[in-house]
Amino acid sequence: MIEIDGITKRYDGTAVVDNVTMTIAPRTVTVIVGTSGSGKTTLLRMINRLVEPSAGAIRLDGDDNRSMPGYELRRRIGYAIQGHGLFPHRTVAQNIATVPVLLGWDKGRIDAKVRELLALFQLDPAIFAARFPHELSGGQQQRVGVARALAAEPKVLLMDEPFGALDPIIRAKAQADLLDIQRLLKTTIVLVTHDMDEAFHLADKIAVMDKGELVQYGTPAELVTNPATEFVQTLIGASERPFRLLSIETAGQAVEPGTADGQPVDAATSQRDVLSELLWTGRDALPVAAADGTLIGKVTLEGLARRAARPQ
Numbered sequence: 001m002i003e004i005d006g007i008t009k010r011y012d013g014t015a016v017v018d019n020v021t022m023t024i025a026p027r028t029v030t031v032i033v034g035t036s037g038s039g040k041t042t043l044l045r046m047i048n049r050l051v052e053p054s055a056g057a058i059r060l061d062g063d064d065n066r067s068m069p070g071y072e073l074r075r076r077i078g079y080a081i082q083g084h085g086l087f088p089h090r091t092v093a094q095n096i097a098t099v100p101v102l103l104g105w106d107k108g109r110i111d112a113k114v115r116e117l118l119a120l121f122q123l124d125p126a127i128f129a130a131r132f133p134h135e136l137s138g139g140q141q142q143r144v145g146v147a148r149a150l151a152a153e154p155k156v157l158l159m160d161e162p163f164g165a166l167d168p169i170i171r172a173k174a175q176a177d178l179l180d181i182q183r184l185l186k187t188t189i190v191l192v193t194h195d196m197d198e199a200f201h202l203a204d205k206i207a208v209m210d211k212g213e214l215v216q217y218g219t220p221a222e223l224v225t226n227p228a229t230e231f232v233q234t235l236i237g238a239s240e241r242p243f244r245l246l247s248i249e250t251a252g253q254a255v256e257p258g259t260a261d262g263q264p265v266d267a268a269t270s271q272r273d274v275l276s277e278l279l280w281t282g283r284d285a286l287p288v289a290a291a292d293g294t295l296i297g298k299v300t301l302e303g304l305a306r307r308a309a310r311p312q
C-alpha cells in the first residue's frame, strides 16, 4: 500500500503539488492524469524521492519513504520513463540486469531473471539478449525498458508516460501486455499519462491533477458518472471515442457472469443504451436476457467503462 499524506512540493514559494492525500491499494493500477504542468511527474517522483517533498509524508507498506536512503529506495521501486532511458552501450541482457547486479544477485539468478523477463515480453532471448538498444525497434526498446524496471521484482512500479513515444497500434499492444504482466506479477503500478483513453483502459483508479491539486480520485466509472469538477468533466469529454464505441456493441458482448437486481435488458440492446439505463436508474449492474428471455448474466458500469476505453 502507498499512503500519500498531505504531500506538497514548492518551487520558489509556488506549490506545484499542493497538499495531496491519496491511498493506493496494493496490486492495482493507478493512473495520474491532468494537463501539462499540473504536477503529475512531480507527484510520481516524490514516491521514489527523485523529488524531495516540501511537506507531508509518503508511506510504503507503513514505512515512511524517508526511512531509507534515496538510492536504496530507488533500487526497490521500478521506474520506467518515456524514451525508456536504456544504456546505449550495454546489451539488452545487461540493461535488464542493471539493478540485480547492483543488488549483488548471483550470476545464475540474474541470467534466469533476464531470460524470464525477455520471454514474458515476447522477446526471444536467443535473438535479443545480446543486441544493443539501437538494434531494436521503438516498441522493443520500450518493452526492454519496462523489463528492466521489473528486474528486481519490485512491488511498486512507477511509469511516466511510458508509451508516449509509441505509435497507436504498438501502444495498444504495450498497454495490453502491461495489464497481463501486472496481473501475473501482482505489481502495484502508478502511471502518469496525459491520454485519457489510456487512463480509462489501464486504471483501477484515476487521480486527476489540476494546478497542483488532486481534484478527483476514483474508479473510471465514478469519474464518468460523477465528475467532481468542470475540469474533470472536460477531460472526460475530450475522450468521446469510448461512447462511440459503446454505440456499436451490444449488451450481449459485455455480459459478465453473475446476477443483478432490476429489469433485465435485452442482449441485443446497445451498450450505450445500457449505460444510459444504468446511469438513470443509479444502479451499478443490470441483468441481461437472451432473445428467449433466459438470463445470461449481467452488465456492469465498471465493465462498460473498461470496455469503452480499450484500444481497438
Ligand SMILES: Nc1ncnc2c1ncn2[C@@H]1O[C@H](COP(=O)(O)OP(=O)(O)OP(=O)(O)O)[C@@H](O)[C@H]1O
Residues within 6 Å of the ligand: 011, 016, 034, 035, 036, 037, 038, 039, 040, 041, 042, 043, 194
Ligand atoms: N526543478 C524544478 N524547478 C522549478 N519548477 C519546476 C521544477 N520541476 C517542475 N517544475 C514546475 O512544476 C510544475 C509541475 O511540473 P510537472 O513536471 O510535475 O508537471 P506534469 O503535470 O508532469 O507536466 P507534463 O504533463 O507537461 O509533463 C510545472 O509548472 C513545472 O514547470
